Amino acid sequence: MRRAVLAAAVVVASVPPAAAPAGAAPSGRAVQAAEVCRIDDPAVTEVSGLAVVPGGFLVENDSNPDPRRTRLFYLDEGCRVTRSVGYPTTARDPEDLAVDRSGTVWVADIGDNSPLMGGSGNRRSTIALWTLKPGAKSPKIHRLRYPDGEPRDAEALLIDGAGRPVIVTKEPGGEVYRLDTPLPTDNTEGAPLTLVGHFQPSRTGTANPLGVFGSALITGAAVSPDGTKAVVRTYSDAYEFDVTGGDVAAAIVGGTPVVTPLPNEPQGEAIAYTADGNGFLTVSDQPGPVSIQHYPATRKASPVPAKPAPGTAAEAFPPRERPERQGRLALLVSAFSVVGLMLVAAAARYARRR
Template identity: 90%
Template sequence: MRRAAFTAAVVAASVSLLPAPATAAVRSAEVCSIADPAVTEVSGLAVVPGGFLVENDSNPDPRRTRIFYLDEGCRVTRSVGYPTTARDPEDLAVDRSGTVWVADIGDNSPLMGGSGNRRSTIALWTLKPGAKSPKIHRLRYPDGEPRDAEALLVDGAGRPVIVTKEPGGEVYRLDTPLPTDNPEGAPLTLVGRFQPSRTGTANPLGVFGSALITGAAVSPDGTKAVVRTYSDAYEFDVTGGDVAAAITGGTPVVTPLPDEPQGEAIAYTADGNGFLTVSDQPGPVSIQHYPATRKASPAPARPAPSGAEAAPATERPALPALPGRLALLVGAFSVVGLMLVAAAARYARRR
């Protein structure tokens, strides 16, 4: 995501207004490194038989915005393109039937480094097993307003669930049949909100990194769901396949994901007992493995670390929900901040 420099400039101008984050220690292990130059800015990750599935974020060359199949050593074995331009893919998932879902849902405002041409609809792409090309399914938010989102889950009933990026992310679900090649966009239903916590986990964007929602996944057996920020993974118990209810009303256990350069993608391991992550950066980038923290009981858990490998559960005061998608920037800009923002935006456009 080429808006990283812009976002960092906004944070640099405003983070002094917010509490300084503490550092959380946790151990991750490198699985493999993606070195193929065709794979740039990975923002979605899934586990498939024999390896992994990743997708490129938006790219100045649409031909390089593709879905890539990797073997267990992170080597590209094949790739699939889109029949028409995918505007800003930000996450992906694989459902129980083996269908691949790509969430073409990114939509940064000009204030966050976007082009200014905000979209009236978003899209999901599905690639069924054996298909040579994905199908497009257009969706729209119920009030018709644009939103930036980077997190997709597919629930037990096969319904897509989208979580928007801003603090107090809105959780939307498609409650009607999935349409295909529909220019107008099928309306989503607002289910509730997911509220990250002020965890203090170290990350390049400081307290804002703990608030911005960048990815999500459902466990292979459908009993767990995880939503991540730039700094942490929030895991929920899922009952009856209702993912949206879990992440809007459940009590999560938090696994810190410290110091990832731009952590956006997350997936469950094949056995569902850990998380895989990768940063949205030009390559080479490494897929990292984290053991997932598990609840000891239905009550909010505070398990003690077991050696260096167990990630502590985190129970912190929630970040306040902010009304409106521009509330993130309230009080953040100063004259110096605006100068940094303008410079970063110019740099991003030149790339």
């Protein structure tokens, strides 16, 4: 998989750059990452989600043919595994983690790669969130669905001030969804999500193995501990938003972000705030040992917690009109230029998991 990602840099380098979309503008701020610690336990592989918990970190393995290896791992401050938690049934494709203010862990089992991106072609009709309450031994499942019933690939989960999950899809011009109804548990029919709007990354020029393609794909997200900031990342950059009244979805859809470059991460998919909210932690989805990296955030978090948003306010935050598509179309043209590469990546992923 890493060879395929590195090859992408060569292919994408030959693709004309997409026009920068309107909206978020890159800050041009150079930052230097610092290694926090290195995860070298062989049980932890392809880390796609990261969260800060008391005493250390929480990470998750991406999907694996052996369900026993798809687990949550608690790490100490030196990245040593202290314990792990399995799922009561198979988690299909966990992609992100969040911890809310009550200490409940949320697992975003929302990945759904198309065949082009290495998926099997058996797309899912529902996605799932898992919650692990403090002291619980096993997570509970909550099934959701997109309002039009169509499958989407997603890797970014945030929990807003009212405790509502917010999902941002991976594709360029990511769709921002929120659950505006009570969270169901152990359900079979997926609870419908609400489309709030869209978020489109900029062409920042930040170095990453997938070039323009990597700067367009949304791979993770997090909310600051005080609830006043939210960050959405791509393979190349972190977009940080101010959050008002706890409404994370509105901030992402309508806010103007500050961009922090995350250059040259091998396959950057996870992001979390530090415990004080003044920095970002990231990790790459890799099959071998991998480091947790620290970046200083552009702005310091407020010491005053944000006020929770009203309970269910779908009517107060109606979906916005779809933004202009020119920038998204240009990014998609670039994406189609690497179709052959993605098929190679799919074959490599399949071969690795046989």
